[in-house]
Amino acid sequence: MMKTRLAVSAAATGVAALGLCLATVSPAAAASGTWRSYEKSPIKPSTSEWGCAESASLELDVIAQACAIRSSDRKNVQAAIIVQNRTSTTFRAQASVDLWNTSISRIGEWSCTASTVGPKSFSVCYGATTRELDDVFVITPTVNGRSLPWTYASV
Numbered sequence: 001m002m003k004t005r006l007a008v009s010a011a012a013t014g015v016a017a018l019g020l021c022l023a024t025v026s027p028a029a030a031a032s033g034t035w036r037s038y039e040k041s042p043i044k045p046s047t048s049e050w051g052c053a054e055s056a057s058l059e060l061d062v063i064a065q066a067c068a069i070r071s072s073d074r075k076n077v078q079a080a081i082i083v084q085n086r087t088s089t090t091f092r093a094q095a096s097v098d099l100w101n102t103s104i105s106r107i108g109e110w111s112c113t114a115s116t117v118g119p120k121s122f123s124v125c126y127g128a129t130t131r132e133l134d135d136v137f138v139i140t141p142t143v144n145g146r147s148l149p150w151t152y153a154s155v
Contacts, residue, residue, distance in 0.1 A: 066141035
């Protein structure tokens with residue numbers, strides 16, 4: 001397990017070293033992601049393995065976090081950004097995320113166009129499900145142009 005974490009950390013450091021290259025990728029180059037709404041957190045009832053970064057506050061009572069998801073059969077992966085709206089009003093969110101494997105190969109980049117997150121609910125921006133056996137991690141996640149913490153969680 002420690003070996004895997006070191007590999008993921010090294011891979012993420014290598015990807016982070018690409019800095020300007022990643023930061024200059026045009027949002028137009030991203031594939032379309034898909035928003036899905038939930039009344040409760042999608043993580044707990046899921047049979048998939050979720051590796052999520054720390055949550056970040058977008059504004060009072062609205063938080064977001066980036067996650068890498070591994071299917072229960074361990075053959076497929078997906079990137080996701082969860083937006084939780086704890087307010088009694090709606091919140092508009094636009095999100096983007098990159099998914100990489102520990103071999104420092106980019107699996108994909110996804111962007112979800114602006115959508116409304118309902119009051120007291122969750123909305124998740126999902127990237128496409130992709131076949132990938134290597135561990136994966138999420139980098140450069142954003143919501144409304146604001147950077148979120150990355151996840152080095154190996155799933």
